[in-house]
Amino acid sequence: MDDETLISVKNIFILAFILVISFAVISILLRNDSIALAFLGDITSVVIDLLVVLTLFYATIRSAHLGLRVQIAWMIMTVAFMVYAIGDILWAILELGLQQNPFPSVADVFYLTFYPLFALGIYYLARFSFTRSEKLKIFIDMGTVIITVGLIFWTFLIIPTLSSPENLFTTNVSAIYIIGDFLLLLVLLRLLYSKVDENYGSVLFLGMGILVLICTDTIFAFQTLQGTYVSGGLLDTGWILSFVLVGLAAFLQASEEKFDFQRFSQIRVWFQRSNLTPYLPLIWVLIAFTLLIWANDNVITPNLEYIELGVGFIIVLVIIRQVITLNENKNLITAAGKELNYKNKVERVLVESEKRLFDIIDFLPDATFAINSQGKVIAWNRAIEDLTGFKAKDIMGKGNYEYSLPFYGMRRPILIDLVTHSDENIEKHYDSFERNGEVILVETEAPLKGINRTLWGKAVPLYDGNGHINGAIEAIRDITERKNAENEIKSSLKEKNILLQEIHHRVKNNMQIISSLLSLQTKYVDEEEAVNVLKESQNRVKSMAMIHEKLYISKDLAHINFVDYIQSLVKNLFYSYNIENTNIKPIFDVEDITLNMETAVPCGLIMSELVSNSLKYAFPNGMKGEILVSLKTVDDKYELIIRDNGIGLQEDIDFNNLETLGLLLVNNLIEQIDGELTINRSSGTEFKIKFKELEYKERI
Numbered sequence: 108m109d110d111e112t113l114i115s116v117k118n119i120f121i122l123a124f125i126l127v128i129s130f131a132v133i134s135i136l137l138r139n140d141s142i143a144l145a146f147l148g149d150i151t152s153v154v155i156d157l158l159v160v161l162t163l164f165y166a167t168i169r170s171a172h173l174g175l176r177v178q179i180a181w182m183i184m185t186v187a188f189m190v191y192a193i194g195d196i197l198w199a200i201l202e203l204g205l206q207q208n209p210f211p212s213v214a215d216v217f218y219l220t221f222y223p224l225f226a227l228g229i230y231y232l233a234r235f236s237f238t239r240s241e242k243l244k245i246f247i248d249m250g251t252v253i254i255t256v257g258l259i260f261w262t263f264l265i266i267p268t269l270s271s272p273e274n275l276f277t278t279n280v281s282a283i284y285i286i287g288d289f290l291l292l293l294v295l296l297r298l299l300y301s302k303v304d305e306n307y308g309s310v311l312f313l314g315m316g317i318l319v320l321i322c323t324d325t326i327f328a329f330q331t332l333q334g335t336y337v338s339g340g341l342l343d344t345g346w347i348l349s350f351v352l353v354g355l356a357a358f359l360q361a362s363e364e365k366f367d368f369q370r371f372s373q374i375r376v377w378f379q380r381s382n383l384t385p386y387l388p389l390i391w392v393l394i395a396f397t398l399l400i401w402a403n404d405n406v407i408t409p410n411l412e413y414i415e416l417g418v419g420f421i422i423v424l425v426i427i428r429q430v431i432t433l434n435e436n437k438n439l440i441t442a443a444g445k446e447l448n449y450k451n452k453v454e455r456v457l458v459e460s461e462k463r464l465f466d467i468i469d470f471l472p473d474a475t476f477a478i479n480s481q482g483k484v485i486a487w488n489r490a491i492e493d494l495t496g497f498k499a500k501d502i503m504g505k506g507n508y509e510y511s512l513p514f515y516g517m518r519r520p521i522l523i524d525l526v527t528h529s530d531e532n533i534e535k536h537y538d539s540f541e542r543n544g545e546v547i548l549v550e551t552e553a554p555l556k557g558i559n560r561t562l563w564g565k566a567v568p569l570y571d572g573n574g575h576i577n578g579a580i581e582a583i584r585d586i587t588e589r590k591n592a593e594n595e596i597k598s599s600l601k602e603k604n605i606l607l608q609e610i611h612h613r614v615k616n617n618m619q620i621i622s623s624l625l626s627l628q629t630k631y632v633d634e635e636e637a638v639n640v641l642k643e644s645q646n647r648v649k650s651m652a653m654i655h656e657k658l659y660i661s662k663d664l665a666h667i668n669f670v671d672y673i674q675s676l677v678k679n680l681f682y683s684y685n686i687e688n689t690n691i692k693p694i695f696d697v698e699d700i701t702l703n704m705e706t707a708v709p710c711g712l713i714m715s716e717l718v719s720n721s722l723k724y725a726f727p728n729g730m731k732g733e734i735l736v737s738l739k740t741v742d743d744k745y746e747l748i749i750r751d752n753g754i755g756l757q758e759d760i761d762f763n764n765l766e767t768l769g770l771l772l773v774n775n776l777i778e779q780i781d782g783e784l785t786i787n788r789s790s791g792t793e794f795k796i797k798f799k800e801l802e803y804k805e806r807i
C-alpha cells in the first residue's frame with residue numbers, strides 16, 4: 108500500500124469528536140421541538156451510516172495484505188452497516204414523510220438483520236488462538252458473564268416487555284432486539300479475549316462501538332417500555348457515537364499512519380494475566396446473588412424460579428473454573444519442581460564442567476588465565492605463576508584495576524578490551540595485532556621480572572549458556588628467544604644479500620674491464636676480420652656484464668626483468684656497430700617477464716649473437732629496415748623471436764653443420780636451455796626459439 112490516506116488520523120479524530128458533541132448540543136437545544144428533533148435524528152443517522160459504510164469499504168480494500176480472513180471480516184461489517192443504513196432510511200421515510208410510527212415496521216427487518224451480520228464480521232476478525240485449558244476457562248468466563256447479563260436483561264427488560272400491554276408482534280420484535288444485543292455481547296467478549304498482533308487500535312474502537320451500541324439499545328428498551336423515548340433526543344447520541352467509533356476503527360484499519368496504543372494493549376494483557384482474572388467469575392456470582400435477593404422481593408414467583416436456576420448454573424460454572432484452576436496450579440507446581448530439579452542439575456554440571464576446565468587450564472604448558480565480564484580473574488594456571496611470579500591465591504577474584512601484571516606494564520589487559528572494546532582500541536595498545544574470527548593474536552614488548560621480553564598472546568571469548576560473552580581466556584607465551592633467533596636470521600640474510608650484490612657488482616666491473624681491454628685491442632689490430640672477432644667477443648662480455656648489473660641493482664637477486672635488459676642490450680649493440688636509428692629501427696614486443704640467472708645468461712648471449720648478425724649482414728650498403736625483438740609467454744613456454752626484413756639468410760647455410768662461431772654458439776646455447784629453433788626465410792630472416800625456464804641449480 109504505497110498510497111497515503113487523504114486525511115490524518117489526528118484530524119479524523121477531531122472531526123469525529125466535534126460531530127458527536129455538536130449532535131448532543133443541538134439535541135439539547137431542540138429538546139422542546141419534537142419535529143425538529145426527529146428530523147435531526149433521522150437525517151444525521153442516515154448521513155453517519157453512509158459515511159461509516161464508505162469508511163468500512165475503504166478498510167476492506169486496504170486490508171487485502173493482511174489476509175483473506177481479515178478482508179472478509181471487514182466486508183461483512185460493510186454489508187451489515189449498509190443494511191442498517193437502509194433501515195434508517197426507511198425509518199426516516201415513515202417518521203418524517205408518512206408521519207407514521209416507525210416501530211414496529213419494515214425498518215425493523217433491516218435493523219434485526221444488522222445484528223447477526225455485524226456479529227459475524229467481528230467473529231471473523233477475532234483470532235481465538237489459545238490452549239485447550241485456556242479456551243475452556245475463557246468459555247466458562249464468557250458463559251458466566253452472558254448468563255449474569257441475561258438474568259439482568261430478563262429481570263429488567265424481557266419480563267416487563269412480555270408483560271407490556273403492546274400486541275404480541277411488538278413484544279416479539281422487542282425481545283429479538285434484546286437477543287441481538289446478547290449476540291453482540293458474546294462477540295464483544297470473544298474480541299476482548301482474542302489475540303491481535305497488528306492494528307490493535309481498530310479492534311479497541313470496534314469493541315467500544317459495540318459496548319456503546321449495547322448500552323444505547325438497553326436504554327432505548329427501558330424508555331420504550333416507559334413511553335419516554337423521543338426520536339432525535341439525547342439518547343440518539345449513543346447510536347451516533349457507536350457508529351462513529353466503528354468508523355474510526357475502519358479508518359485506523361485503512362490508514363498507514365498508526366497511533367501508539369501500546370498502553371491500552373498493556374492494560375489488556377495485564378487484565379488477562381493479572382491475579383484479578385480468577386476473581387472475576389466470583390464478582391459476577393456476587394452480582395447474580397444481589398439480583399436474586401432483589402428479585403425475591405420484587406418479582407413474581409414463576410419468574411423467580413428462572414432467576415434461581417440461572418444463579419445456580421453460574422455457581423456450577425464458577426466451581427468448574429476453580430477446579431480447572433486448581434488442576435493448572437498443581438501442574439504448574441509439578442512443572443516448577445521439575446524445572447527446579449533440572450536447573451539444579453544443570454548448575455551441578457556447569458560447576459563440574461567449570462572445575463574440569465580450570466583443571467585443564469592449570470596443566471596447560473602455556474601461561475593461561477581467564478576473566479569474567481567484570482574483569483575478575485577466574486583462572487590462573489601454574490605456567491603463568493612461573494612466568495609472572497604472581498601466585499593464583501594472590502590474584503584470583505581481583506579485577507582489571509586492582510592489579511598490575513608486570514608483563515603489561517601500563518597497558519590494559521587485552522581480555523578487557525576483547526570483551527568491551529573495538530579492534531581499533533585493542534590495536535593501538537600493542538606492537539602487533541591480528542583477528543581471526545573471534546580469536547585475537549597480539550605481540551608486545553614488556554618487562555618481565557625486571558627484564559624486557561617479547562610476549563605473544565592469544566585471546567578468545569567465553570560464552571554463557573545463552574550464547575552471550577561473559578568473559579575471556581588468554582594464553583601467553585614468552586617468544587623472546589624465538590624473536591632473537593628470527594632477528595639473527597634476518598640480519599644474516601641481509602648480510603648475505605649485501606654480499607651477493609657486491610659479488611654481482613664486482614663481476615660486472617671485471618667484465619667491463621675485459622670489455623674495455625677488448626675495445627683497446629681493436630685499435631692495435633689492422634685486419635678487419637680480427638677487429639670483428641674482438642667486437643663480437645666484447646658484445647658477448649657486455650651482454651653477461653649487463654645481467655650482473657641488473658642483479659646488482661635489483662631487490663630480487665635471483666631473477667632479471669627482461670623488459671629493461673633487452674632494450675639496454677639492443678641499444679648497446681646499435682652503438683657498438685655505429686648503427687643509426689634512421690636506417691635500421693629496433694622494435695620491441697616484450698612482456699613483463701623475469702628469468703633466473705641460469706636461463707637469462709644464455710638468452711642474453713643468443714639475442715646478442717642474432718641481433719649482431721642482423722646488424723652486420725641483413726642490411727648492406729646503407730639499406731633501411733627493422734629488427735624485431737619479441738619475448739612472450741605462449742602456453743607454458745617462453746617464445747623468443749629475432750626477426751629482420753633484410754636480404755635474408757643464405758640458402759646454403761646448414762644450421763645443423765655450422766662453421767661460423769656466432770651461429771655455432773647460438774646453436775649450443777639453444778641446446779643448453781632445451782629450446783626448439785624454427786627459422787623462417789620467407790621475408791628477411793626470423794629466428795623463433797621456444798624454451799622453458801631452467802630450474803635453479805643449488806650452489807655449494
